[in-house]
Amino acid sequence: MVAKASTHAAQTVLADPRWQMIVNRDASGDTLFVYGVKTTGIYCRPSSCTRLPKPENVVFFDSPEAAEAAGFRPSLRNARDKSEILRQHVQLAEAACRTIEQSESCPTLNTLAAQAGLSPYHFQRVFKSVVGLSPKAYDTAWRARTIRTQLHGQQSITETIYSAGLSSSSRFYEKSQQMLGMRPKDYKAGGNNTDIHFAVGECSLGSILVAQSRKGVCAILLGDDPDQLARDLQDMMPKANLIGGDSEFEQVIARVVGLIETPTKAFDLPLDIRGTAFQERVWQALRNIPPGTTVTYTEIAEQIGQPSAVRAVANACGKNCLAVAIPCHRVIRSDGSLSGYRWGVERKQQLLHRESHP
Numbered sequence: 387m388v389a390k391a392s393t394h395a396a397q398t399v400l401a402d403p404r405w406q407m408i409v410n411r412d413a414s415g416d417t418l419f420v421y422g423v424k425t426t427g428i429y430c431r432p433s434s435c436t437r438l439p440k441p442e443n444v445v446f447f448d449s450p451e452a453a454e455a456a457g458f459r460p461s462l463r464n465a466r467d468k469s470e471i472l473r474q475h476v477q478l479a480e481a482a483c484r485t486i487e488q489s490e491s492c493p494t495l496n497t498l499a500a501q502a503g504l505s506p507y508h509f510q511r512v513f514k515s516v517v518g519l520s521p522k523a524y525d526t527a528w529r530a531r532t533i534r535t536q537l538h539g540q541q542s543i544t545e546t547i548y549s550a551g552l553s554s555s556s557r558f559y560e561k562s563q564q565m566l567g568m569r570p571k572d573y574k575a576g577g578n579n580t581d582i583h584f585a586v587g588e589c590s591l592g593s594i595l596v597a598q599s600r601k602g603v604c605a606i607l608l609g610d611d612p613d614q615l616a617r618d619l620q621d622m623m624p625k626a627n628l629i630g631g632d633s634e635f636e637q638v639i640a641r642v643v644g645l646i647e648t649p650t651k652a653f654d655l656p657l658d659i660r661g662t663a664f665q666e667r668v669w670q671a672l673r674n675i676p677p678g679t680t681v682t683y684t685e686i687a688e689q690i691g692q693p694s695a696v697r698a699v700a701n702a703c704g705k706n707c708l709a710v711a712i713p714c715h716r717v718i719r720s721d722g723s724l725s726g727y728r729w730g731v732e733r734k735q736q737l738l739h740r741e742s743h744p
Contacts, residue, residue: 396442404446407432417474417504417512420447422458429453430461448508476691478502478509479516483524492525516691518667527666582626584619585639586612589646591733595619596639597628602656606642606709608729622707645710649741650677653711661705664695668702675716678741682720704728710737 399405407415415432422429423439429447430436447453450460482498498521499509510520517524582604584597595615597605605622607615619628638655645653659666667690675681683703687696703714706728715734719725727734 393442396440399441399444399446402446404432405441405444408444409438411435413474414503417478417502418448418508420450420453421445422447422453422456427458428461429458434461436461448505449511475512475516478504479513479691482509482513482521483517483528486521486525487528492522495521515689518671518690523670524663527663580623580626581629582619582623583629583632583635583638584616585630585632585635586615587639587643588612589643591646591729591736594639594643594646596635596642597623598635598638599658601658603638603642603708603711604658604660605707606711607707608709608733642711646737647740649710649713649737655711657708657711659708659712661702664698665702665705668699669706669712672703672706672712672714672717675713677713680716680718680738683717684720686717700726713737716741 404415404419404421406412407418408421411433413433418432420429420431421439422445424443424445425439429450445456447456447458454460482502485493485498485501495506495510498513499506502509502512504512513524514520519527580599582597582599584595584605586593586595588594591608592610593608593612593615595605595607595609595612595618596603597619605619607618609615609618616630641655645651659669661669668686671686671689683696683699684693687693687699690699692698699717703717704726706712706714709715709729715727715737724731724734724738
């Protein structure tokens with residue numbers, strides 16, 4: 387009976403096309419699956435040069451996580467192969483990004499997955515692990531960056547429509563209002579005629595300024611001098627119509643101050659995030675860091691699939707103008723030191739202490 391079961395298991399594996407990829411050490415399968423070996427309790431990728439196991443001892447898994455959940459551990463060679471797998475993932479994600487950028491509208495997940503030769507579920511995971519955003523979110527960020535860049539330059543709004551890959555003016559105005567929080571012509575004029583409500587208050591970390599566009603909170607600034615914070619906002623939005631002293635807006639700043647005082651709470655106000663595609667990838671990675679947890683700049687660079695971009699990640703953290711809502715205070719140096727913080731290392735230390743001692 388045992389022999390029959392073993393023979394059946396072997397036949398099942400031999401009939402599976404993934405087995406041939408193992409036999410051929412086919413690296414194209416490395417992004418598709420891993421296989422576990424029952425007799426050793428380890429799992430490998432198809433291209434691994436380990437000794438070929440008996441088919442009846444092989445079990446397939448869609449991902450390393452699934453193999454580990456079933457009790458298998460990675461082979462030593464598998465650990466050495468991780469950099470190669472990351473390289474392959476980055477190539478797939480970059481190709482998908484180019485497809486998105488060259489398309490009139492965001493391609494469907496099925497289309498992008500088919501191009502990459504992956505299932506939609508697996509492709510979504512691979513893309514997000516590299517880029518830090520879903521394909522749809524990347525499409526929105528890229529078109530927003532294109533619109534902002536072109537409107538800041540010499541191109542007309544009509545020329546910007548085609549630069550952003552949008553086929554009609556109605557689609558452009560629909561998208562641009564959502565992305566910019568204002569009319570395109572007002573954005574091109576430096577925010578002219580755009581209402582930005584703001585208020586300055588005090589919290590345990592000193593002075594705080596909160597500003598909000600039609601789209602959401604666009605600035606949370608900390609400092610020692612409230613007048614300087616107001617001047618900083620003016621420098622950020624030189625032609626906007628800054629509106630202060632709004633009694634209704636005082637409720638918004640009260641909620642933000644509550645977040646400062648209890649940073650373990652979730653930030654539930656809509657945000658108007660304005661940055662390059664790279665910056666928004668970094669900022670999204672920051673928003674995924676749980677309260678009370680710290681990561682290094684190197685780890686963030688690896689999470690977004692650009693391990694050599696540590697300095698660029700640090701610069702993106704320094705450009706963040708939404709204190710606490712985008713928690714760049716949770717990023718530290720590899721040696722454990724707190725390093726720089728736009729609003730002062732002492733404030734960074736206080737925020738981390740509050741999160742670890744709620």
